[in-house]
Amino acid sequence: MSLGNAPNLDLIDNVEDADAELVQYLTFMMAEEEYGIEILSVQEIRGWEPMTQIPNTPEYVKGVINLRGTVVPVIDLRLRFQLPKIDYSDITVVVIVKVRIAGSEKIMGIVVDAVSDVYSLEQQAVSGAPHIGDVENKEFIEGLINVNDKMVVLLDLKKVLDI
């Protein structure tokens, strides 16, 4: 993963001027697609590790891990998005995120194929991201945005993790 190699982004030419309006997004790969989540919600990035299964839960709930004394559930985003599942490998990562769901802060882990990049995007560009029409999983998608001619799907974590 290459964190912070921002210069190739055309969106942040004038970092100085637009400083206040920039939002940083962490992106990761899943099934050849790049997804972005707001970096402020990311707590840490861990490798895949065996976890304790929770009985009678949907398949995308992989189980719980011990995060320094806190019991944290881990969600497989591929399964959550009904993408074909792949075997976990050395580069499979768990992104630990903190989200506010139904008035309480929850710490959860999401399994993704690999972490990709960190982009600084202009707030306007993000909020102006077009809502997409009738596609699968559209309720999880905050918007689409182009970064250097690549399409990044910005996720609404609150909805993704409201399970």
Add this chain to the structure above:
Amino acid sequence: MSIDLSQFYEVFIEESFEGLDAMEAELLNLEPGDVDSEIINTIFRAAHSIKGGSGTFGFMAIADFTHVLETLLDQIRNGQRELESQHVDLLLKSVDCLRAMLVAIQNDEPQESELAVELKTQFQAILDGEQPTSPRIEESTEINDSSDTQSSSESQSVITIWQILFSPEPHLFKTGNEPLFLFEDLEDVGDITVRANLEKLPDLTHLSPEDSFIQWTITLETEGDVSEDKIKEVFEWVEDDAIIEISKKAQIEGLGDGIEEEAEPSTQQQTQLPTESPVEPETLDTAIIKDKPAGEAVKTTQVKSADKAEKPASTKSESGSIRVGTDKVDSLINMVGELVITQAMLNELGESDELDANKLAALREGLAQLSHNTRDLQESVMRIRMMPISFVFSRFPRLVRDISQKLDKQVELKLLGEQTELDKTVMEKISDPMVHLVRNSLDHGLETPDERAAAGKGKTGTVTLNAYHQGGNIVIEIIDDGRGLNTEKIKQKAIANGLIAETDDLSDDEINELIFQPGFSTADAVSDLSGRGVGMDVVKRNINALNGTVEVTSVPNVGSTFTIRLPLTLAILDGQLITVGKNVYIIPLVSIVESLQIDTRKVNTVGGGLEVLRLRDEYIPIMRLYDLFNHHDAQTELENGLLVVVESDNEKVGLLVDELLAQQQFVIKSLEANYKKVDGISGATILGDGSVSLIVDISGLIKLAGLKKAGKQGLDFDKPLSEAV
């Protein structure tokens, strides 16, 4: 210099709350007509401490208010006034009002409230109203040195001049006292002239700004009938830290009369003459008797102070602190000491380069000691959090009294098992749901005296609060002997609300359970007590949030019983580790009855594929844990597994597991904090190897099994087994 008093506010407020709790409890013990002086004294002391404290901290609204209250109490204490039930009512209301005022201080809001003014007026009306027998008031007021009485018109024109020498010890400021406040208080008693005596003031090089060197001579002119105690009272909080001499200098009668100078206060003969009434032998006697205290006044005065040391050992349940006995703290410190020793010993072993057999033995011993220490420490810490449930129960006598008055019902409240201990956190959260249930019993459950008579019951209804331990739970029952739930009415209402269909065939108990549904109230009229239809569902939700359950049983015309079951503590659990395939679970030890190997000859399959094991005289349904939890790696043969017989809600079931591992204590971690409630799982914990293990929730599991079976075979698992077999 001034000391920042605000740092003591919290202590003052907490102590005042405790005082109010004590007052309230004692007030409820008071029976009009039969006054126990000890009770009155306790109430008086509490009020007096609050008054003193609030005066010191400048909360004048509270001080003024408590003062009026105290005046009435004082008259009752001295037998000048008969205690009437309206007094008790008024005093109880003032307790509430004072609580509100204290809360206002906490929130930095103005303390004055309309209620206070109104209550004060009521007090004043009582005090000004029918005068107690007049010779008696004179006598007792003077002889008993009562702190004050209302100024009677006949003595209004008497002006008394007092001389007060106030000579504080150097450490006065360190005790948090400020002479200026005292003088301000004194100004309320009468006009004062203060002269400072600077004789003892050292020169600048020797001056310590934190000490007090000044003496004051105060000339106080009081108008009307002001007793010496009234003045002493002002100095009450500094009496240990200062020399205070109070003497009566002179008395001016009327406006034009001459001044009777008294050279020696101790020789004064007659200090006060009633101006209007003719001198009668009786009055003279009184006057002479009353000289005695004045004569003693030249000595350093010792005011019988409110017993500051004796504080009721009660804690407001909501407050953020708990009172812990020093013995408990001492034992904790001892244990920590031992822990440190053990740690030093282990450290030493760890530093040695090689580990021979001797050292290994020593290491093992050290580790054993460590685990012993840890367990002791844990138990002591947990014990600190355990408190008797009387802290919750104690608020109910008042509640029941108020509500029964409002509803015009006669109610007797019985409290049982008040010493049952439970965790403080649980206790704080259970009190509101309980209040709601008790209100409900009073409002809906109990009938009016007439209705009771018509139903052939005694006029006085009974509400019983009962608490006891059962297994790892505390059980709280709220029992009334009222009319019971109207099952038919609940059913109609539920149908009207669309909760159930008319065709549903429900047992009475199932219908009664419906009252815990949101938006459900059968009260015909909405009262301000209950009946708005918000409540029972909230009660249930709050109790469920504590991992507890609430149930209702009811018999028409005999009464209803609400049963709340709660875990004793939310933090630690004794558990048995078991495996199902590769998965490790924990079963709470308290719910395990026994574990055994299954003799397949004793297993029968009854209607719909339910397996039961005949164990002695009982039939135990077998629940295959791997099936309930959908694990596919477990072994499925009954004879290869083990059966853990568990009990929940008086129902026994056997759980089929692969293996039993160790028994140990676990720190409960919430699964809901980051995820959500999972059926059949009550929480999680972290094992020694750092992995997470889930704790099985037995009653949830039984429900889960019922659902699964019902879903699979349409069998009603909840039916008593006797029917099924």
